[in-house]
Amino acid sequence: MGSFVFTVMNDIITTMFNKKFMEELFKPQELYSKKALRTVYDRLAHASIMRLNQASMDKLYDLMTMAFKYQVLLCPRPKDILLVTFNHLDAIKDFVRDAPNILNQVDETFRQLIDMYTCLSAGEFQLIRQTLLIFFQDMHIRVSIFLKDKVQNSNGRFVLPISGPVPWGTEVPGLIRMFNCNGDEVKRVEFTTGGNYVSPQREGSFDLYGDRVLKLGTNMYSVSRPVETHMSGASKNLASHTKENAAPNPLAKEELNFLARLMGGLEIKKPNGSEPGFRLNLFTTDEEEEYAALTRPEELSYKVINIQATQDQQQNKELARIMGEFEVADQPSQSISKGDDLLAMMDEL
Template sequence: MFNKKFMEELFKPQELYSKKALRTVYDRLAHASIMRLNQASMDKLYDLMTMAFKYQVLLCPRPKDILLVTFNHLDAIKDFIHDSPGILNQVDETFRQLIQTYSCLSAGEFQLIRQTLLIFFQDMHIRVSIFLKDKVQNSNGRFVLPISGPVPWGTEVPGLIRIFNHNGDEVKRTEFTTDGNYVTPQREGSFDLYGDRVLKLGTNMYSVSRPVETHMSGSSKNLASHAKENIVPNPLAKEELNFLARLLGGLEIKEPGGSETGFRLNLFTTDEEEEHAALTRPEELSYKVINIEATQVRTRRPVLAGIRADPSPPVEPSESPR
């Protein structure tokens, strides 16, 4: 991705990519790794990435902060490859090209870049669960702009009107109240190769708080506390699974000769992972297994084998398929 020739092509002055060209590049980048996705999964991943990027661009406090978002992306990549000096040098070189190309642009030029990007995404309103949960996106797919938090660097907290005379001297001040709770930013994010970007847009959205998160209402607090109570595992869960396995003829049933057949339910990736989980499980979360004997299990096994092969329910002659 950070191949020198590829980066040189990207930094050449050019028209904005079309949506089709962007999708093609995205598909090839995704499949350059060991990841393999079918069409439906790729569509969902592409939608998630484009909406996340639209969110980051839309909520930038000032147009120039788009560069800080990009730096956050590259900082995260550098964390992944910190022990690979060759690739790290390629990313640092991309950093330098970004600084050289964009640090000298005016606020108006950054605003033009921001507006161009937003026009590109303006008809995309895909709902994303994490944004809906945090109430930064409405049910119609549109994002919610914050009315609180730090104002853009270099600006003042709203609430004051200054009136000047024809000589440019201030002659009167009028204060007004605002609906939001704005504060002055403590410092500007770093635009250097290394430094604190301050801005959290562009960082892992699954591990940081987004700026528009709202206080929970009473009902939401009750739901959250109820969900916390449900963290305690159900002691009957293992027994229910064992009962299912016994009914399917795959629990403690061996064919002549000692070979196991039938159905086995494994919730872990490997047997070693399952054994490790069992050994490290806290004593208070361990439950004794209740063995439930299902009558006529062996005689029902041919029927159950058919169910395993084709789990769809049979349709009676008197029923009409729906």
């Protein structure tokens, strides 16, 4: 099972970081529509031997969009969006650390992000953050892990913390300083903030390697919760922050374990002369999955191509063509053509 998990992750990451696909994404352009984002997401999710039906894909997409919305919304400062992205890439690099070719693809994208975005001003980062929040503003899907951690209300809206570290470069609130026309401080007035704030220990690293400090964008399913999701006192926040920095990075192991648990309920068929087929179900039972598909609002549903990998390709030319798009092979040329196909699909949106 472990080898299948690595195969799935490697195939998806190879397609996601295809050179031509990345070049297209880095071109100045308008934000993609929700339909275009969903189409790209579906194609990436099916870039490996793993297959999801519509209900499971809808659930996975909802989890992805709400998790990213939460991360963007809770960024202490606009520039920290870049640290969130770097946390994502650090986790991806941990997945493919034993695959040098794929790791080089991710590192190249990492360098492009550093070159393009680290020089932007605070105002430009604020514009990026506001654009992303506008994109997600009508999405209020409830996520169980957020509800359990009490960072999301029953109406799907997130709870903003009123305690914890303040953004880097700012001071802990509670003091008003007044200056005269010469710029000299003449008076100080303290006030009660209603929260327990602390100064950040240090700024996160914006280099290829380094401590990001910010925990947004790391594994939500790790045992130790990121400090940003807690709203306790300053001492508890500081202690949790110190403990997490000292602990080993659990990202790769926890993410793989989570995917392995999901794949534990797969239906694996081994027809004669063909590779095993995978059906990934993100629901506890098949009945729950069927109910979700029936009760989901039509405007939130998307068409997903179901592929029968066990059918003889010679009997159906159209099926053979579609299967060719998702074929997984070890040769680098296959991953490149897959990325080109994804790029061509985006041009049609």
